[in-house]
Amino acid sequence: xxxxxxxxxxxxxxxxxxxxxxxxxxxxxxxxxxxxxxxxxxxxxxxxxxxxxxxxxxxxxxxxxxxxxxxxxxxxxxxxxxxxxxxxxxxxxxxxxxxxxxxxxxxxxxxxx
Amino acid sequence: xxxxxxxxxxxxxxxxxxxxxxxxxxxxxxxxxxxxxxxxxxxxxxxxxxxxxxxxxxxxxxxxxxxxxxxxxxxxxxxxxxxxxxxxxxxxxxxxxxxxxxxxxxxxxxxxx
Numbered sequence: 664x665x666x667x668x669x670x671x672x673x674x675x676x677x678x679x680x681x682x683x684x685x686x687x688x689x690x691x692x693x694x695x696x697x698x699x700x701x702x703x704x705x706x707x708x709x710x711x712x713x714x715x716x717x718x719x720x721x722x723x724x725x726x727x728x729x730x731x732x733x734x735x736x737x738x739x740x741x742x743x744x745x746x747x748x749x750x751x752x753x754x755x756x757x758x759x760x761x762x763x764x765x766x767x768x769x770x771x772x773x774x775x776x
Numbered sequence: 777x778x779x780x781x782x783x784x785x786x787x788x789x790x791x792x793x794x795x796x797x798x799x800x801x802x803x804x805x806x807x808x809x810x811x812x813x814x815x816x817x818x819x820x821x822x823x824x825x826x827x828x829x830x831x832x833x834x835x836x837x838x839x840x841x842x843x844x845x846x847x848x849x850x851x852x853x854x855x856x857x858x859x860x861x862x863x864x865x866x867x868x869x870x871x872x873x874x875x876x877x878x879x880x881x882x883x884x885x886x887x888x889x
Contacts, residue, residue, distance in 0.1 A: 667818070669818075694876050696876065696877070703882070703883070704882055704883070705780070705866050705868075705880030705881050705882050705883050706819075706866075706880050707880070708877050708878075708879075711876065711877055713876075751818060751819070753819075755876060763821060763824065763834070764819075764821075764876070764878060766811075766818035766819040766820075767818050768816065768817055768818045769816075769817075769818055
């Protein structure tokens with residue numbers, strides 16, 4: 664099935680640094696979502712993007728829906744220890760099954776105090 | 777609202793045993809989903825349901841069955857457990873076609889020995 668390429672696979676950063684991760688797809692998506700998963704928990708939605716070119720912020724998080732509809736990025740500014748976790752991108756293809764999301768493999772973020 | 781709840785949190789099965797993973801949501805969502813998450817991988821869709829009495833296969837349905845007799849409950853059945861089904865299972869729900877955000881339960885960690 665369709666796969667999303669999410670990079671990087673993992674990141675080790677110092678507290679206070681900015682973080683950037685991205686997802687690419689071989690086909691066009693009409694929705695991009697970014698989730699965060701804490702250890703032992705289910706994913707929680709951070710940001711949803713519905714329009715090509717859309718740039719949306721949620722506190723220190725900013726995400727953009729690429730104009731080609733085939734990519735999205737997530738930036739975290741001034742990282743703090745509680746940002747630790749796995750970040751997943753997810754999307755729904757143009758013409759995709761109702762409600763079905765395709766997930767990337769995740770970016771594991773570690774923050775050193 | 778409790779959101780999406782799953783039981784049990786952990787389970788160890790022997791090869792060939794069967795079990796049902798329970799999932800309930802109290803948000804009156806029409807859509808419900810079952811995913812599995814293998815180490816270092818994204819979420820793979822097993823089955824989904826667009827409403828009571830309607831279910832459909834996702835990307836990896838083999839070895840599983842589901843039912844949706846009510847809006848609230850969406851159990852996942854493993855009939856003959858195999859080591860390949862060792863994984864973390866997440867149930868999720870969403871309101872409908874125009875509301876893409878999926879809310880996830882805390883997960884069930886299943887080990888088949």
